[in-house]
Amino acid sequence: xxxxxxxxxxxxANLPLPDQPPVASDWNSADSRTVNVGAGGRQEDLSHSxxxxxxxxEPATATSDVRADGDALKTNTAIGGGRVGVDGIPDxxxxxxxxxxxxxxxxxxxxxxxxxxxxxxxxVKQ
Numbered sequence: 350x351x352x353x354x355x356x357x358x359x360x361x362a363n364l365p366l367p368d369q370p371p372v373a374s375d376w377n378s379a380d381s382r383t384v385n386v387g388a389g390g391r392q393e394d395l396s397h398s399x400x401x402x403x404x405x406x407e408p409a410t411a412t413s414d415v416r417a418d419g420d421a422l423k424t425n426t427a428i429g430g431g432r433v434g435v436d437g438i439p440d441x442x443x444x445x446x447x448x449x450x451x452x453x454x455x456x457x458x459x460x461x462x463x464x465x466x467x468x469x470x471x472x473v474k475q
Contacts, residue, residue: 351359439456440448447453 435454435456437452437454440453441457443450443453
């Protein structure tokens, strides 16, 4: 019976050899010229216009109106989405079972339901 070491050596011997002997990787090099890092490395214009970073724009994101101070920015910011001046939590923001409890502000209109002749659950219009 052959040992594991013999089997491994046999399999290694059957592997194809590389065309060229391996060399140390440039990515592991301490020479910054070969890996293009650090100050003083190559700097190229990556823009299509050839004007460099003069044509690059800031990211297309906006500040959150919740966190932005309208007075500091000299602009209007969103205020509460139609619930300005409501005393307490709007009753349409709580679970159905919690509606009507103390401390909630009435913000929902009367539920008239479906008219009896146009009830879609009846299947056919009467």
